[in-house]
Amino acid sequence: MSQAEMDQSEIKKGDTRPDTKQRILDAAEKLFAREGFHNTSLRAITGEAEVNLAAVNYHFGSKEALLDKVIARRLLPLNELRRTRLLRVREASRRENRRPRVEETLRAFIEPTMRFRDSEPGADDFMSLIGRALSEPDDTVRKIFITHIKSIFYLLYETLCNALPDISKEVIFWRLQFSIGALSHILRTVGRFELSHFPEGVNPAPDTDAMLTMLVPYLVQGMEAH
Amino acid sequence: MSQAEMDQSEIKKGDTRPDTKQRILDAAEKLFAREGFHNTSLRAITGEAEVNLAAVNYHFGSKEALLDKVIARRLLPLNELRRTRLLRVREASRRENRRPRVEETLRAFIEPTMRFRDSEPGADDFMSLIGRALSEPDDTVRKIFITHIKSIFYLLYETLCNALPDISKEVIFWRLQFSIGALSHILRTVGRFELSHFPEGVNPAPDTDAMLTMLVPYLVQGMEAH
């Protein structure tokens, strides 16, 4: 009877169609990333997901609650990856009785972030979305995002303060803001530029490794500037 | 009866009320910056400006054309400032038969940009708006902005290539993107953060000089990293 129970809610045996909730989340993620939250209607989402208009409010309650689920679905696991790596950096520095290094600290945050883009289908749209979340003028998107990012940001900030004892906490804070700005700009634009804006000879869409190779030394040098 | 005529349309001698067009531009700038383009209705704009709803379409033709004027009104003079300073850097380097320095090149672009915020009332809203323009997901805002920024961006890029002969043009291009990301993040967030997000002891709204003192060395070191 386990089979019947599964169909209760309800996926047919041979049916490979993901369930409605997933389809809505996928469609919303894509459209919020590409068109913006306020510029995406529920009708556009349910059309893309090929589900009924009323399904959004049935499954999520409101457009805003849907946005929260779209963000949480991927950001919670991503934050776990970043937290694990940051804690490992701190642990290693304590064990070896030295300060954390700036480069390993920044990498612990940035590498999982940028590699996440390649990890699952749809994650690239998600990265555009969170790359833009901080710059949303309207509270709706920004507040939901900040709720989910706050604690990992402080962990990163504290580790950097530990790594850079000769630089004031205020300067470290703002340099970290500069770095977040650079990272989020890249997250939301790579692969989405209009080609016409590129000087000749510049690859408009470097892969993740190439981007890390350019980004990390840039950020490390900036953070360490005297 | 002169009173009646004044209300007719027409600005009287002693009337200090800016004309309708200005009032609409000011209101639109403020609301586009704080609420976003799609999240700002014409009713909100005409309400803030205390003019009639129909005035926007009479004076500007459409909401989109209004946005273009809001951006052009301040960006054209700002671009002139930046262009003049960049050309002066290039001229000085040619005269002294040396390469432009990275710091003076970046300053030529960044100082006018950040000081513009303090230059006139309303300019702070404008800086938030253009700080966010590049990250708009929707074409409307971004395309209008890119139209106005393209040529000055290339001038900056070429001068940097000239200043950094040992770094590949591709790397310079992306490092410039990182720098633009850092700058625009700061432009749109300074003074607009929620206070609760600040670690103790960090000034949530440094003035322009303090910010330049922190930002310029960060960007210079990043651009010059080997």
Added chain:
DNA sequence: GTCTATAGATTGATAGAC
């Protein structure tokens, strides 16, 4: 140039049949 009034389209959300 300014105003009222409204057209015409679209929105988020919901009620109720199945």
Added chain:
DNA sequence: GTCTATCAATCTATAGAC
């Protein structure tokens, strides 16, 4: 859980009186 039908609110834009 899914669907149709629709409400009530909102939007941009415009026509036409003054």
